[in-house]
Amino acid sequence: MDEIDINILKLLQKNAKYSLEEIGEELKIPKSTVAYRIKRLESLGIIKGYYAQIDPNALNLDYVVISLIKAKYGKDYHVNLGSKLAELPGVWGVYFVLGEIDFIVMARYRNREEFMRNFLEKLMNMPEIERSNTQVVVKIIKESPNMVIW
Amino acid sequence: MDEIDINILKLLQKNAKYSLEEIGEELKIPKSTVAYRIKRLESLGIIKGYYAQIDPNALNLDYVVISLIKAKYGKDYHVNLGSKLAELPGVWGVYFVLGEIDFIVMARYRNREEFMRNFLEKLMNMPEIERSNTQVVVKIIKESPNMVIW
DNA sequence: TCTGAAATCAGAATGGT
DNA sequence: ACCATTCTGATTTCAGA
Secondary structure (H helix, E strand, C coil): CCHHHHHHHHHHHHCCCCCCCHHHHHHHCHHHHHHHHHHHHHHCCEEEEEEEEEEEHHCCCCEEEEEEEEEEECHHHHHHHHHHHHHCCCCCEEEECCCCCCEEEEEECCCCCHHHHHHHHHHHHHCEEEEEEEEEEEEEEEEEECCCCC | CCCHHHHHHHHHHHHHCCHHHHHHHCCCCHHHHHHHHHHHHHHHCEEEEEEEEHHHHHCCCEEEEEEEEECCCCCHHHHHHHHHHHCCCCCCEEECCCCCCEEEEEEECCCHHHHHHHHHHHHHHCCCEEEEEEEEEEEEEEECCCCCCC
């Protein structure tokens, strides 16, 4: 992983559709070398894949919630709860943290009804949870989780 | 936006490298129609872009934090604080929420030192903040923010 | 709006350094 | 590991339905 690899990653994380030629021009190396480098980054698992980013808004997914969850203390409670939360429809992020809270859960729904049915009601029925505090997101100021290199 | 569009989006959000032919075969429509549909979804802004997914771990970004922030009450404090938080290096998500907390901030760093220097110290110097509570993520159980359609 | 065919262009493969 | 060239196949374009 040298400077060239880093620069290739920076470009591809911004736009996966840059052609080998464009990247080569930008970095002043031949396109066949760019191809060689990218293949290497892919096989090492540094580039995990390529995906299209779909506008959640276009699908009316504007009921965004973040839930702070405290688990009950007990054997396996944390492990089980983590995977149960991850499987809820609409949930895209589950983080296990230390402190007052045990889990932070990120989820997206189309409306309050869908949120209630797919998330809140199921949360209420999980015996592993001691308490939960769910925040409704009023405004997403920044959300660019693919940006890994600055 | 019909069933075909949804299916195209489902495929592309999973893997942007599917060829027009593969998609066409899967959905039983000619590849030129697939091209036509995708162009349309792009120009409508429903497909926001194509990105390489880079493994944060490969770059040693395993110091992951989530910060819960309460702003001081006052004119413009919230608006200003939101954009200041979004500009901190390492920050990829800033959510404005209602309730006890005002902002939830997601960030990634290589180590404690980098976190202290780029995040915590800068947070301490923001007069708009009343209090902050930063959680260190022990385990990322799920993180697939690009998955928008199930 | 959809589609088939043709033209163009980008990526994969090859082989030499 | 790097890079020029060749080859293959995917995407774009365009005209007709």
